[in-house]
Amino acid sequence: MPALLVTSTAGAALADTPETWENTPHVSALHVILVLVAIPVALFVLITLLVYLPSMSKGEKYKPGEAWRGESEWFGGPSGGLEAADKSERPAVTEGQGPSRGGTSGRW
Numbered sequence: 802m803p804a805l806l807v808t809s810t811a812g813a814a815l816a817d818t819p820e821t822w823e824n825t826p827h828v829s830a831l832h833v834i835l836v837l838v839a840i841p842v843a844l845f846v847l848i849t850l851l852v853y854l855p856s857m858s859k860g861e862k863y864k865p866g867e868a869w870r871g872e873s874e875w876f877g878g879p880s881g882g883l884e885a886a887d888k889s890e891r892p893a894v895t896e897g898q899g900p901s902r903g904g905t906s907g908r909w
Contacts, residue, residue: 898904
């Protein structure tokens with residue numbers, strides 16, 4: 802309640818600008834429109850074109866319903882690709898070399 806009372810009784814400041822301040826030059830409406838509208842819109846269009854131009858190339862494109870013609874990718878896989886993963890030797894777990902059951906079997 803006190804905050805409402807203080808804010809409702811506060812009036813506009815009656816102080817004038819200091820006399821030592823310079824008078825600001827007049828700015829035309831065209832200059833304001835150029836700086837506040839035209840330049841941001843031009844930057845927006847430029848960035849949009851820079852993003853979309855690579856995908857607008859005339860190369861082959863994937864069309865929905867067709868088979869995918871690209872190569873398979875395995876991110877974080879072996880450096881040799883899928884062939885290297887198939888040829889790698891996996892050590893066999895035999896009885897007595899470790900826990901016979903899987904999972905994270907902690908022993909306390």
